[in-house]
Amino acid sequence: MAVVAGGHVGDVRTEQRGDVAWITLDRPDRMNAYDQAMAEEMIAAVRDAADAGVIVITGTGRAFCAGGYLANLAEADAAELRGMFYGSLRLLEEIRLSPRPVIAAVNGAAAGGGNELVVACDLAVAARSATFGQTGPKVGSAPVLGGTNLLAVQIGEKRAKEVSFLCRRYDAERAHELGWVNEVVDDDELEAAVTRMADELLAMSPRYLEIAKISSNLWWNSARDGYVSGLGMLVQAIGSDDMLEGARAFMEKRRPRWPGRSGAEG
Template identity: 45%
Template structure:
């Protein structure tokens, strides 16, 4: 798959449907399931497809390997790549919220940056005890405007969310649970069975009533949509391209970034 110069494969994100549960698995373990524009585009397409599939009643998002998702693929972090990733990520986040079926994030490992914003966008989230959640944008010249700055404060409180976003912090799954970031934390070996149990409970409910309940519960997400679009515009217009290069290079070279030229 080629998308405006960005390349991906159908194998990057897998779909399987079992007993009316659609399992969508991020399948780039060698990159900690990082996303570029092509991967976000495929995720949105898959979500839009299962939304209208009568054989699907619940959707589960998860990752292959030791990560749920490390967020944006830093290797594609040029200024253009950063903006393009944001545009396609917004489509994927919107597809989660507009999906007619409940979407559960099964957080099997680290969920950072855009990966964490997928958790934020999901209707429900169940995390493995070993998982960690957080943001990384301010370290590398990005900003989590697709959930981190606008929806996460509604879930865990403004001061906590600002601390996570400003300092690019990560917290344990247990801390995320206590703050209201995820619905349940379980031992790693119990993650899939617990998620399946939650999905089966949802499948037993009235489907149209559940769809209406989801649409109504999206009210604060819908109010936040304009801030997401504005945030992407601000990144496009306000972040110097060279500073993005410095953030990317520092990350790849495992050294502190030097942003003194842009103060």
């Protein structure tokens, strides 16, 4: 399909390819991790794409999205972090409440909030080199916006706890086996595969696709109280010793020395 319209606002690029809106996260220097301002751009991009037939979210460079920008955690600006945390929830709700199907075109690493972004999307196609996983307890946070709750519906409770607690990485094939993503393709076939899926969706009734999508939000809606209470706990923990140590250790590429944990190594 030809690109008929597009734009680039800050760290997010948008392209209208026929009836498909492509939203590209464009901060490859930090693996497309988002701060409060970038979260707001993403929210606006999804909202503005509601007139398209299908919405696609993807990333630039070697990552899909690394979630929230961890340098912000290390600096612990309470107001900015609160805005980023609640901006994350509003972004995922924008995806869930959009009348259009949203496809995650996972071009690379989907980590932390970036993995939760995949979980929130209606469908997901992954490049073979893509990886998935949560980072929360490893860096002084917790995946309360999908990793600890909605992911369990998609891959099972015990497996979702493994993902959230142990912060392991899973390759695209394993993610497909678990039901995390719908399809895995060679890296150079990702765009074509997503376009084929979008074309299938465009052949359907938009009215009844919207009904099917909103109806499928049962588990998302049921878990919403958990998202809000989890965010409240994260906000209360802003500036905590564990949060600061986890973020600083990540930025300094060393093992965390958790407060009160005897025998922790540097």
